[in-house]
Amino acid sequence: NAGVTQTPKFQVLKTGQSMTLQCAQDMNHNSMYWYRQDPGMGLRLIYYSASEGTTDKGEVPNGYNVSRLNKREFSLRLESAAPSQTSVYFCASSALQLSGANVLTFGAGSRLTVL
Amino acid sequence: AQSVTQLGSHVSVSEGALVLLRCNYSSSVPPYLFWYVQYPNQGLQLLLKYTSAATLVKGINGFEAEFKKSETSFHLTKPSAHMSDAAEYFCAVSNIAGGTSYGKLTFGQGTILTVHP
Numbered sequence: 001n002a003g004v005t006q007t008p009k010f011q012v013l014k015t016g017q018s019m020t021l022q023c024a025q026d027m028n029h030n031s032m033y034w035y036r037q038d039p040g041m042g043l044r045l046i047y048y049s050a051s052e053g054t055t056d057k058g059e060v061p062n063g064y065n066v067s068r069l070n071k072r073e074f075s076l077r078l079e080s081a082a083p084s085q086t087s088v089y090f091c092a093s094s095a096l097q098l099s100g101a102n103v104l105t106f107g108a109g110s111r112l113t114v115l
Numbered sequence: 116a117q118s119v120t121q122l123g124s125h126v127s128v129s130e131g132a133l134v135l136l137r138c139n140y141s142s143s144v145p146p147y148l149f150w151y152v153q154y155p156n157q158g159l160q161l162l163l164k165y166t167s168a169a170t171l172v173k174g175i176n177g178f179e180a181e182f183k184k185s186e187t188s189f190h191l192t193k194p195s196a197h198m199s200d201a202a203e204y205f206c207a208v209s210n211i212a213g214g215t216s217y218g219k220l221t222f223g224q225g226t227i228l229t230v231h232p
Contacts, residue, residue: 092159100166106151
């Protein structure tokens with residue numbers, strides 16, 4: 001059971017270049033998320049998809065776009081990368097538990113450096 | 116709005132000593148609370164969660180946390196630290212999913228735990 005798989009694990013870009021981070025989950029979860037992690041700031045939500053066919057902005061969406069390709073896949077695109085987007089990006093998925101709690105399962109992360 | 120504050124960005128303990136990582140939350144509705152652990156170069160793993168059942172919650176690897184509504188706290192403890200506990204720990208809060216609230220998680224800034232031999 002692979003869980004949540006992110007690609008690539010590492011990427012170096014030049015300012016202005018574009019790229020897409022890929023994420024796939026095999027747990028039949030309805031909801032998927034993209035977070036970024038920066039030192040001392042915890043994880044901040046970029047975009048999320050509550051269910052297939054829907055996407056919504058999170059806390060820090062500027063400079064990013066997302067696509068929920070199908071129930072399994074949720075991609076994050078940087079159209080014109082900036083040094084401020086240097087970060088570790090995490091994809092996560094979740095399914096509501098009977099208690100009503102939303103428990104997230106995370107991928108291993110993608111480390112992006114923008115020069 | 117909901118928020119989480121983790122007191123202390125770095126905590127250092129000796130092997131065998133008590134681990135105490137502090138988390139205070141703010142939420143306008145009864146919250147769900149979580150502790151996640153992140154080992155170096157890995158994603159986050161769920162340690163334990165509070166979902167309004169028992170206020171003392173036991174998790175994996177001997178960790179537990181107590182929900183104290185009067186103090187708006189959810190501190191993480193472990194009686195005896197092990198070298199393998201060295202990691203970064205994140206407290207998170209959400210409210211019940213459904214409608215526009217959705218159940219999104221808000222994370223604290225993280226606490227790095229160092230365990231000395």
